Amino acid sequence: MEADGDLVARAAAGDEQAFAALLERYRDRVFRLAVSILGQAFVGEAEEVTQEVFLRVHHALKSFRGESKFGTWLYRVTFNQTVNLKARVRFNAPHVTEDALARQAAADPDALTRLERARRDAVVAECVAELPAIYQSALRLHYWMGESIAEIATLLDVPENTVKSYLFRARQLLQSMLKDRGYDNA
């Protein structure tokens, strides 16, 4: 497999195939990082961010000096672009009314269980969305997408111990938020 540095040099010189190889290599990780910051309800928006990141990186390739790894640079661009977008645009998850949940539950044999589960999931998602962006990202990457601590550390460009402390702190905050919303058994 060709090294990133060689691909970057060729892509910066205008080799479309080299850039296509970088795109193929990194697109899924960039997308996962973007969606981990925006949340489950914004997969489409995360894909748009991913596209914009690659377009921006393509234009900036000539100015990439190789002081850090290409991947590290790419993830930093992704993180900043996604957080900036989130700050500019208020992302509101589609609201599911109690009526809609009840109607859905009525058509199901395990209605009550499903209704309770849907309510609980909605509350968990609401609490996660109130956490700082870096905690949200770590939580979703770990619990939703099943990423390892090492992979999250690479994506967020922090040491593994820092990821562990993000997760620990996020769980503590969540626990107290869920308690405030009446989920004592969490």
Place this chain on the structure above:
Amino acid sequence: MPEPIEIEALLRESMQAAAPPKLTPTFTQRVTTRLRPRRLSAGAQRALRFYALAAVVVSVAVMWSQGVEWSLIALSLAVTAVIGAIVRSRLK
């Protein structure tokens, strides 16, 4: 404060209710299409060249008819040509 196991299980169960997301199959194609430089057709290029030439001829004629010196006319054309070259090189 000891960390309860329950929150860990709750997060796993709640978040994994939705399948991990994937990029749409056309993603790579969309990015590469947007990266490809959009070239004008041969006819459009000819029309653009004709328009530029006509603009230069008309500008020179108007400036000369107003009594502008040839040196100033040449300078204004040169400045325009330099700006055009800079813009073109940045777009590449």
